[in-house]
Every structure is written in C-alpha cells, then in structure tokens.
Amino acid sequence: MKLAFIINDHNTEKPNYTTPGLGYAAYKRGHDVYFIGVGELAYASKGHLSVRCKTISESKFNSQETYFKAVQKEKFTRISSEELDVLFLRNNPADEIGVRDWAQNAAFIFGEIAMRNGVLVLNHPLSLAGAVNKMYFQHFPEVVRPKTIISRDHDEIKEFFKEQKQKMILKPLQGSGGTNVFLMDKKNEHNLTQTIDAIARDGFVIAQEYLKEATNGDTRVFLMNGEPLEVNGKYAMMQRVNTSKDIRSNVHAGGRPESAKMTDQIKELAEIVRPKLVQDGMFLVGLDIVGNKLMEINVFSPGGLNISNQMYDEDFCTPVIESIEKKVYYKEMYDDYLFNSRLATL
Template sequence: MKIAFIINDHDTEKPNYTTPGLGYAAYKRGHDVYFIGVGELSYASKGHLSVRCKTISEKKFNSQETYFKAVQKEKFTRITSEDLDVLFLRNNPADEINERDWAQNAAFIFGEIAMRNGVIVLNHPNSLAGAVNKMYFQHFPEILRPKTIISRDHDEIKAFFKKQKQKMILKPLQGSGGTNVFMMDKKNEHNLNQTIDAIARDGYIIAQEYLTEASKGDTRLFLMNGEPLQVDGKYAIMQRVNSSDDIRSNIHAGGRPEAVKMTDKIMKLADIVRPKLVQDGMFLVGIDIVGDKLMEINVFSPGGLNVISEMYDADFCTPVIKAIEKKVYYKNMYSDYLFNSRLATL
C-alpha cells in the first residue's frame, strides 16, 4: 500500500505527534509512506494531483521519533495521485488562521482531485469542506450539545449571557486548540464588550453555556469508522485536565492528560454521533466530552493518540492502519462501485 499523509508543514510537525505515529505504524507494516506539507500540493496539466513529499525506505528505526526525524532530513521527492492508494488529510486548518489563510482549504480541495483519480481520501474531503468551522458541530442532535448561539451581535450575546446567569464561554467559530477561548462571568463582565470585539475580528462568535463539570477538564475519545477505537479491551480515551488558572484543557494549551475509564454515558454519546460520522465519511475523529455533553468534534487532525498509547501501554496506531488496509482491499474488490464517502467508514 502507498499511503500519504498531509500535514501543515514539515518544519512544524513534531516527531511525537499522532500523524508521525500513524506513518510509523504503516512503515513498520511494510507500506510506502509519504508526508506532504500543505504548501507542496499542486495540480498537474494531465488533471491529477502532483506533490512534493518526503519519504524514507529500507531502514530500521527504534521509535516513531527517530523515524520521523530521519524523514524530515530527507530531500523532497515527487509523487502523483496515480502513484497513491490512500491520502490521509491530517493537517489542521485552524493552525493557518492569520498566518497562511490560503492553506486553510487547500488539503480537501486537492483531496477532491485525488479522489477523482481513484485514491481513497480520508477523511472524506467533501465533508471536511463543510466542517472547516465549528458550525459542523451544530448539525448533530441537540441533546448532545450545550446551549449555544452563534452571532456577531453584541446585544444578542449579552442577552444570552444574562440568560445563562452571567456565566458562559466565548470562542471563535473558526479555530481550535483553545485559541481565543474565554470564560465570562460576573467578575470579568466589564470586559465583555472588549472580548466580543477581539473574537469578532476573525468572524463569528460562539457563545455557549458553561458546564460546571468543565472545571475538571474534558474527555477526549477517538472514534474510528464511527466506533470507539479500542485495543484488547482498552479504549483510546483520556481525561484532559486543565491547569488551575486556565479553562482550556487542550494538551498543547496546558492541559494534563490522565487515564480515564469508559462509561455507559460516554458510550451512549458515541453511539448518537456515529450515524452522521459514518454518513459523512469521517474515518478517524476525536470527540471532546464534558459531563453528558459534547463540546467539540475534531474531524481534521485529532491529536493525543500517541499520548493515549503510552498511557495504556497499547498500540492504537496500528489498528488504524489495519483498517485502512481493509479499505484498500475493498476498493480493489469492488473497483468503481464504492463511493469514497462510504468506503471511508467501512
């Protein structure tokens, strides 16, 4: 199998991230693995995807860190969609906001080209195009979601603030990783106008009810093919505990990962989101849970799989690669009969 991973940039991708872990798992299973930065995508005159990439072969490594550091030192080579079986879109568009705005939509736009060339593209690029901001989350059943409004109107947001007894979360519609996320209450109400203005510079504002359980952080669970990812009875799940003075629980925003047990409540939430994820061709997804509510669904590049693997002494990356191998097998068996959106979650 020839599999390529799209990342934001070779210089910013760290060797201990989830994507290098997935690449290393594929490499150990004998596959040809390529890494492509968003800026290395192009469209060839013959109508197919053409990219610069980095790859390595015929060497043994003791860890994903040594593997990916070796990949990063390699010179660029070129491949086309005609050479690939699978293209895995693992870049985070939110990381490009105000930095490289042109890069936000590039991966799924070029992913659509690769898909037309017969490459299996994960997650399904057409669905990713509709999920580039947090509005995608609002398409899931209301029972899952905290009370929310999305607006740029000061009066509407202030009215919601009062309705929530002067305690709410404000965050941008576009973005991830805990950037520009604020908890507003009576103590900082005098900064409400200023905070709304600051977030509104980048677009729409999400005003959301504050869940008291959020003080303990949130729970990140990985879903693969719409089902909780597990290995030998161990689930790919962790509690992300925020620091004492920060409401954000994202790991790279100061959150601390801890082991947590799967519960019937979490399983029920996962079951409710499954049908839409399957319908949309969302192969690998991270859902963030607080209490009995979903806070976010990360369909682009959910991170932490490497952390969870180490936490439970279990390899969660290899099952992901095995699932992709099966998709390649199905595609070869059925030729042009299976749409990418369906194949993505089989």
C-alpha cells in the same frame, strides 16, 4: 500500499505527534509512506494531483521519533495521485489562521482532486469542506450539545449572557486548540463588549452554555469508523485536566493528560453521533466530552493517540492502518462501485 499523509508543514510537525505515529505503524507493516506539507500540493496539467513529499525506505527504526526525524532529513521527492492508494488528510486548518490563510482549505480541495483520480481520501474531503468551522458541530442532535448561539450581534450575545445567569463561554466560530476561548462571568462582565469585539474581528462569535464539570477538564475519545477505538479491552482516550485556573484543557494549551475510563454515558454519546459521522465519511475523529455533553468533534487532525499508546501500553496506531488496508482491499474488489464517503467508514 502507497499511503500519503498531508500535514501542515515538515518543520512544525513534531516526531511524537499522532500523524508520525500512524506513518510509523504503516512503515513497519511494509507500506510506502509519504508526508506532504500543505504548501507542497500541486495540480498537474494532465489533471491529477502532483506533490512534493518526503519518504524513507529500507531502514529500521526503534521508535516513531527516530523514524520521523529521519524522514524530515530526507530530500523532497515527487509523487502523483496516479501512484497513490490512500491520501490521509491530517493537517489542522485552524493552525493556519492569520499565518497562511491560503492553506486553510488547500488539503480538502486538492484531496477532492485525488479522490476523482481514484485515490481513497480520508477523512472524506467533501465533508471536511463543510466542517472547516465549528458550525459543523451544530448539525448533530441537540441533546449532545451545550446551549449555543452563533452571532456577531452584541445585543443578542448579551441577552444570551443574561439567560445563562451571567456565566458563559465565548470563542470564535473558526479555530481550535483553545485559542481565544474566554469564560465570561460577573467578575469580568465589564470586559464583555471588548471581548466580543476582539473575537468578532475575525468572524462570528460562539456564545455557549458554561458546564460546571469543565473545571475538571474534558475527556478526549477517539472514534474509528464511528466506533470507540479499542485494543485489548482498552480505549484510546484520556482525561485532559486543567493545570491552572485556565478554562482550556487542551494538552498543548497546558492541560495535563491522565488516564480515563470508558463509561456507559460516553458510549451513549458516541452512539448518538455515529450515524452522521459514518454518513459523512469521517474515518478517524476525536470527541471532546465534558459531563454529559460534547464540547467539540475534531474531524481534521485529532491529537493524543500517541499519548494513549504510552498511557495504556497499547498500540492504537496499528489498528488504524489495518482498517485502511481493508478499505483499499474493498476498493480493489468493488472497483468504482463504492463511493469514497462510504469506503471511508467501512
């Protein structure tokens, strides 16, 4: 199997990230693995995807870190969608905001070309195009979501602030990782206008119900094919705990990862969102849960699978690759009969 991963950039991808872990798991199973930076995508005159990429072969490594460091040192080579079996879109568009705006939509645009060339593309690129901002989250049942408005109107946001008894979260419609997320309450109400202005400069503002359970952090749970990812009775999940008074619990924003237990409540939330995720071809996603509500569904490049590996002393990456292998088998058996969106979550 020839499997390619799209990442943001070779220089910023760290060897201990989830994507290198998935690549290493595939490499150990004998597959040809390629890593493609968003800026290395191209469209060839013959009508197919053509990319510069980095790959390595015929070497043994003791860890994903040594493996990916070796990949990063390799010279660029070229591969086309005519040769690939699978293209896994693992870049984060939010990391490109204000830095490389042209790169935000590139992966799923080129991913659609690869899909038309017969490549299995994960997650389904057409659905990712509709999920590039947090509005995608609002299409899930209201019972799983905090009360939310999305607006640029100061009066509307301030009225929502009053309805929420002067305590709410403000954040941008587009972005992730805890960037520009603010807790507004009576103490900083005098900064409300200024905060709305700051977020609105880059687009729409999300005003969201504050969940008191957020003081304990949030829980990241991985779903694969719409189901919680489980190995030997252990689940790929973690509690991300705030290490200060900062409301953000994202690991790269300073949150501390701790082990977490699967609960009936978490399973119920996963079951509620499963139908839409399966319908949309969202193969591997991360749910961020606070109390009995979902705060976010990360469908682009959910991180932390590597942390779960270490935390529970289990290999959660290999089952992901095994699932992809089955999809490639199904695709071969059914030729062009199964749509990419359906194959993605089989």
